[in-house]
Amino acid sequence: MSNNNQLTPLFEELKKVLEGKIDDDTLMKEVKKYVEDYGIDVDRAKRAIIKKYDTDATSSFVTADSIVKKIDALKGSEMNIDVIVKAIYVDKKEVNIRGTKKIIISGILGDETGTCPFTIWEGESVDLIKGETYHFKNAYTKMWNERVQINLGTRGKIEKADSTVDVPERTIPTSESREIKIGDIKEGVGNITVTGRIISTETRNINVKGESKVVYAGIIADDSGKIQYSAWNDYSLKDGETICVKNAYVRAWRGIPQLNMGDRCEVSRVTDNFGQIQEVTSKKTISDIVKIGGALDVAVFGTVVDLRTGSGLIKRCPQCNRSILNDECSAHGKIEPVFDLRMKLIVDDGTGALSAVVNRSDTEKLTGITLAAAEELAKAQSDMDSVSREIAQMIIMKRITIKGNVMSDDYGPMMIVKEASIDDVDVVTEAKKLYEEMEGAL
């Protein structure tokens, strides 16, 4: 099965790693024993021999083409590393990547030095068990949300580790509940404590594995933002009261984080000093929203930099309101379409860009082009696209404030705009402010 051609590179490599710790004869004997006598594959044999003879190797040792590292030593730019880690939290889910469904596994890994989020991009045939220790091979790292993230792509491999890794309690994010402002909540924050005022409540019946269950849901807010919550237990939450929720966790739906109150959750009534919060729509930069993934009821101020196709005069099915290209609806067949007006904008604030879908009334308000005028223009030019060209002229480079919910898919963040206005900046005042600041600093 094996021959010397296969053993020589292994021998040479081990000789380099174990320089001075083992003589050539013994090393060759060991190599033959592992590979030939016991049929151990080359990689594993290498690790085993290094472990046996190199007592310093427990911290980090060289393997064929990657290095075992501890979590606190990761920089976020490693191309090829190994880690031996305990799975602290594991979530297997289906995602849509450029139109293809895929199973990925994400969660949190830990070792003696710290914890770190991870993603396994080819998760179909992988099963990670919480609490078990694994050897991630040929992984790479990236910075994500200002944290190092371990990634395993197609070249990566996972094996159950022989040893176990101890993760100190304090580093496990799920072990203690962290206090957090609602505006800072994003996917993966772990176990959190939130104080907020109930803005709305509702009960929903949902089907869980064939069983009907009641979910208590609504919106909770503090002075930094709003979030949707859902609870399995009835805490008799009422509009206007302020609660402190301990041991809540966060799940994201299409990028929008949601607060979940599970069985371990503790709810207590408190008084707050938020003042009037219902009126406030929190203003955010696009990069902040991109970082979190989505947001409920936010305002963004930026410049319109593009008008996407699908903007302008469009046709809809009168029965289901779907937008259609010809006079045929995929659900209702041949129909008499009704016309509608909308814009799909790209809004860019210099920190990032998002797409924004603007309905008819706001489109009319922002561009001054009414639906009736648009229909007339299209008829006169016998070209529906003439409307979007006209709209592009009116809207590109305008500075606008848009409000609504932002969701994310694989193409980035998108806002369904509830309210929009053109907001010119007072150039003279702002320029004077800048001049004063610069004079003071120079």
Added chain:
Amino acid sequence: MNARETAWRLFSSELNTATYEIKGADEKSPSYIVTHLGAMVNRVLIAGVLTEKENVGSGEEPMWRGRVQDVSSGNFYINIGKYQPEAAAAIANMDTPAYVAIIGKVRTYTANDERVFVSVRPERIIKIDEETRKQWMLETAQSTWSRLKMMKKATSLENATEKDLIGLGFCERDAKGIVTALDHYDVPNSATYLKTIQYALRTILPDNNIDLGLPEDVSDLPDEIEIEPGDTAHNSADMEDTILRLLEELDVDGKGAPRDELERRAEAEGISSMELEEISNILMDKGLVYEPNLRYLKRI
């Protein structure tokens, strides 16, 4: 998630002096030009006066190039080809001079002597009014000033890493851009950028005697150039290699490669006929190719 690249607001003095490019590993991952102030630029939002425009293509297949002056003597160089139909249609109907705003992608062009020139390929070019132009100047001045401040903060540490900067409150994008810029260019000369901001503020506030106390003669602007239009970001060395390869492939009978066939194949590789003309001249100068007759080009 593939969020759209943000459109950077920067003056030509910052964009045109950038020479370092981070090339995307494949078609899907974007390329960035890194400026001296650490902006990692893939897309820009620029504005100014369209001073010149010229169709160097044909009526059927126009290829526009033009200049947009932002402040003082600074110019953006723009190229619009057939893959920017909306921008091409828009510029065709514009008179010069006119206030315009442009959203577009940046491209680099490496000249024979290895100098790097930056141009902008507009996705959108629209006419704006003077007030909108001032708004752009203000926003770009604010954005440039904030990069200057970040650069100053970063250089107050010795050999700051991305991690250090993130620790100081920088976002990931800014930290990466600044560390890359310091690696490749060293500490920037802030006078150039301050002078541009000063000019913008003087335009917005003509009656306020704006004076940031800078020495008057600062001229770090790159030489004026005419950029060859074309639809790719090929630099000339890449194009030379492609042309040499095509010459070998097309030379089936030892007579050389037929010019028209070469032109067709070059076009398919994203090299325009203008670029082909220039590259052939370079290769002839280098003594790598010759013309056995007018209709053929042959590798030596």
